[in-house]
Amino acid sequence: MPKAKELSWLVFLVTLFSLPMAGMEIHGTVRDIYNRPLAGVHVRISSSGHSLLSDEKGEFVFTVDASETVFELYFESPQHYLEKRTVVLKEITPDLKVYLIPLKLLREDVTVTALNESQKTIAVPFAQNVVSKIGIRESQSESIVQALQNSPGVHFIGKGGIAVTPSIRGLARRRILLLAAGARITSDRSAGAAAQFYPPELVQQIEVVRSAASVLYGSDAIGGVIQIIPRDAQNAEPGFAALNISGHSADQKLNGGFSLNQKFGPYSVFSAMQISQAGDYSAAGERVFNSGYRYYTGNLIAGYETEKRSFSLSFLKSAGRDIGKPERANDPAVSSFYPLENNNLLNISYRENTLSANSSLNFSLFLNPNDYELDKIKQSGQQVDISKNSALDFGVRTTLKKSLNSHLSYQFGIDYYGRANVDMENETWKNDFFSSGSLPVKNGRRNDLGMYAKLDYSGLAAFDLVAGARLGAFSRNAISDGVFLKKSSWAPAFFLGITRKIKDALTLFCNAGTAYRLPSLSEAFYTGITGRSSIVGNPDLQPEKSLNLDAGLKIHRKNIFLGAYFFQYSVRDMIEKFPLNDTSYTYDNIEQGRIRGLELEFQFYPLKKLEIFGNAFYYQGRSTISEKPLNDIPSAKLFLGAKFWLGRFWSEVNWLASAAVKQPGPAESAIPAYSVTDVKAGCYFSNRLFVFLKIANLFDRAYFANADPDIPLAKGLDFSIGLNLNF
Template sequence: MRTFTFMLLWLCCTASFAQQAVLSGKAQAGGEALSSVSITLLDTPLGQKTDSAGRYQFLQLPVGTYRVQASAVGFRKLTKTIMLKEEGNFTLDFDLSNLQNDLNEVVVTGTLKAVKRLESPVPVEVYTPAFFRKNPTPSIFEALQNVNGVRPQLNCNICNTGDIHINGLEGPYTMILIDGMPIVSSLSSVYGLSGIPNSLVEQIEIVKGPASSLYGSEAVGGLINIITKKPQNAPLFSADVFATSYQELNADLGFKFRAGKSADVLTGLNYFKYGNPVDHNHDNFTDVTLQDRISLFQKWSFKRAKNRILTLGGRYVYEDRWGGEMQWNKSYRGGDQVYGESIFTNRWELIGNYQLPVEEKIFFAFSYNEHDQDSRYGNTSYIAEQKIGFGQLTWDKSIGRHDLLFGAALRYTFYDDNTPATTGMNQAISKNTWLPGVFVQDEITLAAQHKFLAGFRYDYNSVHGNIFTPRMAYKWSINENNVLRLNAGTGFRVVNIFTEDHAALTGAREVRVNGELKPEKTYNVNLNFLRKMYAGNGNFFGVEASAFYTYFNNRIIGDFDSNPNEIIYDNLDGHAVSKGFSANIDLSFNNGLKFIIGGTYQDVATYEHGIKKQQILTEKFSGTWAVSYKINPLHLSIDYTGNLYSPMRLPLLSDTDPRREYSKTWSIQNIQLTFAGFKQLELYGGVKNLLNWTPNRGNPFIIARANDPFDKNLEVDNPYNLSFDPTYVYGPNQNIRGFFGIRYTIK
């Protein structure tokens, strides 16, 4: 009846030449135009879809008040009211950025199959390139500093290599994947996360907590899966180049082309250069490692019958990095005249995924990488070679309420170096290690809102023998915006002494291993709650909270305290626990203001002979934030990002060491302005480390005995009775600096 009345009024008004108006506008999300958005005048028969530029227009509208609704696939509906008081042109734009239904994001990491995030029984955090562009960095390793509960940890004050901590657990407990393949070995976690062209990243998925039942060894603390773009969906050309006042230069280039009728090819190139030695703390050592890195990535996607999958990808990385005394050059490499730490890295990788030509969903995925490292730490050499081959066959099968996944995997690892870890230490190490395994997973739909997952994996390690890792998960979808998940399971990590701590290779400490090291085993439980609330006016509030607990047997510990000249590795005679609570809050307003705030409280400690000891270099509390504001009329956006860390225990040499035993609370904060007023072009710039914080603050020095790096004169001018040691590091040494960049994209 209401529609009929409106049509009658419409005809009458038109016939009598009543006042008429034009209503037009644009639909967009994230600064990009949205085509095919349905624009409807509610309570009327009028409606249309936006064009390729995201624009719509209604002509000859009678004056009056209208309720206009925008709706599109993947977004929630947005309704606005506008009053057309008189004849003329009126504008009503729709920004659907806050209404993107990220519960429908497709994730693969939690269950090894593509599912909507809402449907996954395993909580998976998803981060897109737009999130990392709020604080541009030259590597994914550094970009992760803005992810709650994830911290890039520098382990060497001079060469600036490090690892990724998830919920306080150190780098060897984190598995790094590229397109689901364990391509980044533990030897090269920091190198593997450097040189991946950011322009080729589709999204990064993070699972916190053990995932060994699906992924095997190393996935004890969690895993990070870097998913690259599908060649057919990538821009035709993209470039992102920025430089800093430190004279750093980073360039990301990407382009795609069609190879014949059946293949799309995506190519990416990353180049990073930093060649300006600085010594702001006046200890005659470089504050920041100098680097020259190039990485080339290419991915092929082939068209096959019935849309079956066939993809191939490869990457090559070369890096030359050094740090040391300011007067060092390559002629001093490996000598004992001028101290320097110089690392040459050559690495290549191959990954692929092939769907078998059968009716069932059967996939064969494979990867292979070779890593050669030639390093000098003063006059100590570290020459290492690693080769890893991996193959995995999976069968995805649904039977009634059971969503089954069967798999068989084989990993081959070759490793050799020139250190005592492989030549004389009392532990079982083989140059050739085989790790075959089988796994099964059953996701059962108990009811419309309840799912239960049971998984089991069996591996046979050629050094350590049989390894079993079961797990379970339960998901209760209270409604479409509220989800409760409970996960529990076990994990394992095989022994590999060279990955335990970079400090084993640097400075004056010697490595000692007590007894034969055993594989670590963990027991884990995680409770996760997700709630999202949408308002009809476009405002949004979301919160995700998790409580976690991990219990360790055979925890491998590096003892820095018993002897200041040694690092003593042994299995813990007791147990270790990592427990805590984490929460993320996402708050968006229709005026362009957005908050992403995260906080994690964690207690990571060892328990031996009745004594509790906090893990070194592990904070109790950490926080991250990203505050963004878009000024649409000016095509300008402002991003204020930062992190905050509570005190952590630091590696002192002795009781006489005058450096702080615990760090103070510290924070790195950044601000960025982005102008998107040009077609296909973005300009951005800002300031990093606004507070000008470095670890030097409050310390008499950072590097012990920087004036005597080869310990030739320990009896001279040594009031604290220390030896040379650069392992006292917990945060970046870069001061406040400006940056400016350009992004150019042809779609």
């Protein structure tokens, strides 16, 4: 029996010491700075060396020895910065929350598609930038142009209001191609297309290419491309539904919308509705008359996507009402506005990835019946001038892409863009009676047909060569005041770009290209009122042709991105706007315009939770014959910003300084220098609830945003708040 007792005690002691020491169970969640759960993050415990992975909800659980009072956790992910967290057991919360900073916040990691190729921005031989969905949402942008206003090299022209037109490197007025999912956005307005009808809330990202793109797109891309990538079910928010609400104080704007999305295996459906309504805004304590607007937009997208092929059918209906065109005179008795503006954009796209080995075929088609009316009212004389415009825009495009080997690939494409049934009608009413009318453009038609080829070769050590060529044929015709007028021509375009990668941190590039632009139907044939005053068309306008030279460098390290770019554009037969008198303008070709410029941009993370960023540019544009300044060249600008993350909270400060315009173009006026400060903040309460705050023009500066002689003061101090909720 004594031996049995001794054996029992021995078994008990062995069992006791073989049990683990008492420990503490730690629960935690790992998310990114936008409060989205991160799966597959390696969580490593320094004391034991053990590691585990976060699950699909970003959650992790582990046990530590209770005797360890302090230990360190390491959170590792190839897409995020390494996070080190020192944990004190006595102070630890029941649910540990860790937030990781994505590496892809650096601009070099963003993928661009506007030039028909998905590439990282560090690798492309031109200057570009991308505004993400998160950037659009956090900025509380009221329009596409406003979402781009702090982008490198981007400015705007026009006399204000919501319908201003973007410019790139001092080029605007149909020299910048606006695309929405590959469909051209066109307008007969004298300033060109503005895309103000497309709600920023329905946008996944906006890509800006600051280089000639006529090789791929033909006319209207002398200065670059702005590509709107829409949201769909493939890029939807978490959940099956989303709600957004926002409001602005300066113009009493109320904005709201909802979206529904659902995926059924390879099939997906996305639908959305957005409503925006704004009154007259205030500037320097005064009301700017006739600056309000209303927009109602619906969007429906059906898609199918597998590894072999994809198909998308989308329809966007936008109805704008009472869209104001404010003026510097700010006379309430004189007003210009668009009582109606309608767009009906149908877009069909198909991609086949199994056509043959290492090749794909893309096909797209779009239709956009659109119309708008412009009214100019003079209450003193009881006179109303009306301009009615309608057109059918359409296009089709087919592209074959093939990789011959790991170093050589090519594209070949054929495209057609047309405008049909273009009618522009003028009416004058006095004392509620019809006074006179004209039909400056009836049954107008534009045809652009082109084919192109593009070659990409990377077989040389550290070099990447991109070359392309296009041949385009185009025509335009219309019945103008009873006379049939027609013009036709053709033009080639070429592009050669070279990228030199030096190790992994430095990329040099240069490119040379030619581009062309066909005068629009309104520039050639329309005579009548505009949102500004009146215009006289010129049917003898010649197409513009340009030689574009670009060079730059991009530096990328772990926590810094730096870009520096120099360019020169020489535009032969450049179409400029000239005043005929105080209230009327016309168009004419000048011998040659030349624009030169320097751009800088940077992004720096001195700390993982602190981002400092900015950009600057200086441009000069003159006629090479007369040496007189060109229109639309913005003054030198400097933009600086800083953003700080604190868990799910973030805050940001932006500062923009613009030099004075002392030598305006022939249709412009001088303006003084100005600076503007904006403050933004927000909280990602969860991956389904976001709140944003913004104070624009913090110090209520009074300034003119461009050199347009009719532009009113820019919007003054503006408080805005926005909420996004996903169900």
